[in-house]
Amino acid sequence: MRSAELLGLPVVGPAGEDLGKVLDVRLVQDGPLLGAFAALRVEGLVVGTRRMASRLGYDRFDGQSDVKGPWLVAVCVRYLTRHTRYLPWDAAELSAGTVRSRVRDLPRVPPIT
Template sequence: MRLSDLLARPVRDSAGRTVGQVADVRLVQDGPLLLQVHNAFRVAGLIVVTRHTGRLFGYERGPAIKGPWLVRALLRVLHRNTRYVPWEHVGDIDDRGILLRVPQHELASVHDLYQENGP
């Protein structure tokens, strides 16, 4: 499966309720060493939005979140339902979308993800 196959795919929680759709894929570069140059990437998780994926421009989880209070407040409101799904929570991927192993209420806000890992 290609990364592009994950984007815009519907996401359902363990009870079958719609969580949203995949807007972005989070990668980490900690795989095996490739050609003695760099490590391979692996999928660490998914960024899931409740509305159209065009809402994401990167500001919701970057240094701008620490900007002026008005910017922070606006971004919090715009992305209040944006969730991070660790790859371990992905149960099945089929024609209907992505089925998670956990209920929606266990998913972290994308803001929490950024605060845990820092800038």
């Protein structure tokens, strides 16, 4: 499977309601050992509608991180990505070119650690 088959897929809720598209894939480095590092395992999906704004990353870091400014850009992009949500992989189901969420209310995107 390639990431291109996952990124951009439409995401729907349990009742078929539109939740946006897959904007990014959250990985955690705790998979099987591959060479010097543990493999990057898929932990969840970043779901929303503002792909370009989301790619700047302001919605993935909390206020304590290095990604704070320029403040005007941060304010604008955080406003544009205010509806971006996180779909844990355990709650996702892939079928026929669509990602279906088993939960209706998705949490905000947890900060990258």
